[in-house]
Amino acid sequence: ATPTAILSALAQEQLGLIELLKQPRKLIHAGRDFWLGDLHGQPVVLALSRIGKVAAATTTTALIERFGVRRIVFTGVAGGLGAGVRVGDVVVATDFVQHDLDASPLFPRYEVPLYGKTRFDGDAALTALLFKAACGALQDRQEEAQQGLAPHPYPDARVHRGLIASGDRFVCGAHESGALRSALADAGHEVLAVEMEGAAVAQVCLDYGVPFAAVRTISDRADDSAHVDFPSFIDLVASRYAQVIVERFLRL
Numbered sequence: 001a002t003p004t005a006i007l008s009a010l011a012q013e014q015l016g017l018i019e020l021l022k023q024p025r026k027l028i029h030a031g032r033d034f035w036l037g038d039l040h041g042q043p044v045v046l047a048l049s050r051i052g053k054v055a056a057a058t059t060t061t062a063l064i065e066r067f068g069v070r071r072i073v074f075t076g077v078a079g080g081l082g083a084g085v086r087v088g089d090v091v092v093a094t095d096f097v098q099h100d101l102d103a104s105p106l107f108p109r110y111e112v113p114l115y116g117k118t119r120f121d122g123d124a125a126l127t128a129l130l131f132k133a134a135c136g137a138l139q140d141r142q143e144e145a146q147q148g149l150a151p152h153p154y155p156d157a158r159v160h161r162g163l164i165a166s167g168d169r170f171v172c173g174a175h176e177s178g179a180l181r182s183a184l185a186d187a188g189h190e191v192l193a194v195e196m197e198g199a200a201v202a203q204v205c206l207d208y209g210v211p212f213a214a215v216r217t218i219s220d221r222a223d224d225s226a227h228v229d230f231p232s233f234i235d236l237v238a239s240r241y242a243q244v245i246v247e248r249f250l251r252l
């Protein structure tokens, strides 16, 4: 059977998934580790995009060309940009924009040249499944916390659905994140979160006709404390979020 690819940016986000993998096999290709195995009885390939759009495009291409995956799901963290998108919340992407792409005046700001478009959609069916999985996973954890079974670090966490912006910058500063958000808004793009890979994966998946969806947990607000909030979230929380969301997703 053709596998589902589960892509993360960093090893810390992937650890919990490798733990769950049955009959794990590691394969090295294009200087990257690919973990093959079964998760909830389904064949999967776990891979790391690494950081940034080019690295993510390479991993995505390898997943499609070398491993023949039939769908790709990204699970990772992002900086919250939208009002009300707080640390611990979850954002499921409806579509993606490259906030650092600017071929103006030849093409409109943010438009990807020769594609005739600025925003790349996630696959609607896959995105709906991921949204359902994220809501279910968060609700489970909140109920566990209410029953005193396991503490939840973000008891009021919410799941959002909307636009994600990707670019080759770690956005770290209230001034920068505000400017980024308002420049995108001026061009008609209300963005919820910022990260460094999603739009690249979406573009490669469009090229190949492979369904793609992404879920990002908010690790920081892309503000003056992002450089502190991000590593602590990555080490302490991200892996568990990925685990519970992916587990639910594969059962749907």
Ligand code: ADE
Residues within 6 Å of the ligand: 077, 078, 079, 169, 170, 171, 172, 194, 195, 196, 219, 220, 221, 222, 223, 226, 230
């Ligand atoms: N991923 C998580 N937080 C981020 C930020 N502030 N900027 C870019 N990518 C991120």
